[in-house]
Ligand SMILES: Nc1ncnc2c1ncn2[C@@H]1O[C@H](COP(=O)(O)OP(=O)(O)OP(=O)(O)O)[C@@H](O)[C@H]1O
């Protein structure tokens with residue numbers, strides 16, 4: 001993890017631990033280090049307001065002084081100022097747009113890293129609940145909405161609000177009764193804009209729905225094409241195809257209609273308002289000599305400048321609303337409680353009394369309601385070999401999951417080397433527990449990287465040694481680049497059994513005191529299985545908890561635990577269990593008779 005990312009992770013940790021996950025809190029985190037750009041944006045917004053108001057005011061000066069008195073005195077100055085204001089406005093718009101995008105993209109980067117860090121800290125339970133597609137869409141689409149909210153939402157709305165305020169201030173400074181008239185027209189402008197925008201939106205949404213319907217219909221028909229031919233139902237097919245086509249046409253036409261009317265209506269309202277204001281102004285001019293001609297000219301220009309931000313805001317608020325839906329999902333995601341952070345310092349390899357793994361009255365279930373494990377008690381000494389057996393669905397993998405710290409028990413406690421496995425830090429974890437899961441996972445990377453998982457602490461020497469130890473030598477010889485052969489999609493594919501050996505090497509590379517193996521020999525021929533058994537037999541430095549359907553094939557098992565319906569139903573050495581009546585003895589009997597192997 002890069003330094004920047006870990007800082008983000010830390011700051012997120014603070015947000016989360018303090019339970020302050022709010023939109024504002026997240027925004028602050030995302031905008032950290034961008035104070036200068038934000039200050040620049042504030043300057044640009046102020047500049048754009050000035051540039052918006054300046055031209056009409058300058059024009060009124062020129063009308064009242066130069067044109068009225070027929071002089072060119074200082075005309076150069078005002079003309080240059082006018083041009084500068086117009087040019088400056090374009091420049092500011094450019095700079096503001098650019099800066100807004102840069103700030104937004106930087107914030108997005110931080111936010112995505114925050115989400116990725118958070119994702120890595122979430123408990124496995126979260127992954128059980130959330131479909132992969134949902135997680136992906138949160139980290140891609142939804143987070144993009146935060147950017148939209150910032151650029152189109154906050155910055156654009158703020159700019160427009162300030163522009164409206166600036167123009168209104170100028171208007172009231174010129175003549176308050178005329179300004180009041182303009183203000184009175186604003187609700188009409190806003191309402192008309194809203195009406196048309198809503199119409200356009202609804203029509204567009206409808207046309208999208210109907211395009212979707214057409215696509216689905218075509219796909220289904222394509223698949224059922226033989227059927228359509230066979231039953232000669234082409235006529236009916238075409239008939240039904242007509243309906244979505246017609247609906248699509250109608251909604252598209254409606255959207256086009258709104259789009260065509262809209263600018264006309266806008267201009268009409270603007271013209272009417274300008275007309276009324278100029279009319280009233282003309283009447284006032286006749287009776288009240290304090291109002292100047294320049295003021296009226298300025299006013300008619302200001303009115304146009306007042307309307308465009310009002311119309312824009314209607315659009316921006318809509319975007320704002322849509323973006324908020326995405327942002328809500330991001331906030332909800334960041335509010336997901338992460339797994340406990342740092343554990344206490346590592347304290348040797350055993351707890352007092354020489355136990356490396358202990359379950360104490362453990363009750364556990366995955367979701368919220370169904371309890372899977374009931375009252376499990378277990379203590380494993382250093383170097384001890386424990387086989388966990390039982391019928392499918394009994395809860396064997398669940399025990400491994402708890403020991404690995406992937407889940408937490410509902411009641412009771414699980415400890416490895418005296419500590420809660422769920423609170424081990426990432427760097428400690430693989431030095432304490434090695435896990436070979438039931439479903440093997442091979443990353444798209446080299447064999448060596450698959451073993452070390454990119455952990456820089458693990459040396460090449462360790463990787464070579466562990467490969468030899470688990471019997472990967474033969475496999476490596478057959479690969480073109482040995483340990484540096486790329487595996488996975490687009491690379492070399494190993495067989496299931498070879499993948500299991502790889503996973504075993506990954507689990508054993510740090511020589512942890514506890515090795516958890518979930519059906520490590522299920523895809524392996526008996527010769528390789530014997531090789532693995534030999535490896536494990538020669539690893540007396542590790543305590544072994546091994547889920548196996550065939551524990552008899554593994555030599556040197558000290559104790560067998562039989563799980564039935566989430567309970568330990570039998571426990572003892574192989575000889576003890578063979579003698580005692582029960583599940584284990586029956587299974588052995590069935591095997592002996594050759595019914596299963
Ligand atoms: N992620 C999960 N979410 C919800 N329920 C689960 C989950 N994993 C397992 N279960 C349920 O827990 C029970 C025990 O499952 P577990 O995987 O521990 O069985 P097992 O003994 O390992 O079986 P097998 O021999 O088939 O691997 C099953 O009823 C299963 O449906």
Ligand SMILES: [Mg+2]
Nearest residue numbers: 396397438518
């Ligand atoms: Mg299992």
